[in-house]
Amino acid sequence: MTLGHQPSMFDVAEEAALTPLRGRVRRHVLSRGAWVDHLPGWVTGSDEVLEALLGDIGWRADRRQMYDREVAVPRLLRWYGRGEVLPHPLLAEARTALDAHYAPELGEPFVTAGMCLYRDGRDSVAWHGDRLGRSRTEDTMVAIVSFGSPRPLLLRPVGGGEGRRFPLGHGDLVVMGGSCQRTWEHCIPKTTRRVGPRISVQFRPAGVA
Numbered sequence: 001m002t003l004g005h006q007p008s009m010f011d012v013a014e015e016a017a018l019t020p021l022r023g024r025v026r027r028h029v030l031s032r033g034a035w036v037d038h039l040p041g042w043v044t045g046s047d048e049v050l051e052a053l054l055g056d057i058g059w060r061a062d063r064r065q066m067y068d069r070e071v072a073v074p075r076l077l078r079w080y081g082r083g084e085v086l087p088h089p090l091l092a093e094a095r096t097a098l099d100a101h102y103a104p105e106l107g108e109p110f111v112t113a114g115m116c117l118y119r120d121g122r123d124s125v126a127w128h129g130d131r132l133g134r135s136r137t138e139d140t141m142v143a144i145v146s147f148g149s150p151r152p153l154l155l156r157p158v159g160g161g162e163g164r165r166f167p168l169g170h171g172d173l174v175v176m177g178g179s180c181q182r183t184w185e186h187c188i189p190k191t192t193r194r195v196g197p198r199i200s201v202q203f204r205p206a207g208v209a
């Protein structure tokens with residue numbers, strides 16, 4: 001797989017690290033009990049994490065039925081269930097930090113890590129809410145850490161209304177919370193701009209998908 005990321009031997013390897021969450025995450029209150037927390041640059045030295053994620057970690061091209069044909073979903077996927085070792089230690093640290101920061105509000109830990117690899121601007125995810133589990137009926141949180149090329153996360157209220165746009169760059173954090181999965185939808189649109197690979201790491205509580 002050629003993904004266009006070519007670290008040079010002259011790169012100064014900055015060790016991946018988390019910056020504090022408290023007092024730095026900005027909450028954007030949306031309508032109908034939904035909110036989005038955003039912290040650009042939460043992770044520093046993200047290159048080594050990106051490199052690990054672009055490695056051979058078992059990315060799969062899922063297929064789905066579309067009318068009378070089966071088509072490949074336009075991104076690669078890798079799902080880490082409870083207890084599975086994540087491909088870079090910083091990701092376990094990130095989950096621990098998210099638990100410490102959000103547990104009082106969320107009331108339970110983040111357990112799974114779903115990952116999407118957008119190989120270039122043709123990869124995307126269409127408008128949807130993460131509503132396959134308890135999130136169909138309950139408030140919850142989905143915390144996303146983004147690595148690689150910047151792509152915007154778009155949100156819009158279900159049924160119409162003014163949307164929001166959050167740029168997601170290398171090492172940025174975004175958390176969708178409250179009723180966001182039920183009352184709003186989100187997507188990562190395709191782009192004709194030349195963009196390199198982006199990986200999204202989504203932490204969710206058990207039973208939320």
Ligand SMILES: O=C(O)CCC(=O)C(=O)O
Binds near residue numbers: 153
């Ligand atoms: O790429 C992203 O950050 C969002 C992915 C997403 O919405 C999903 O997998 O449910």
Ligand SMILES: [Fe+2]
Binds near residue numbers: 128129130186
């Ligand atoms: Fe989603």
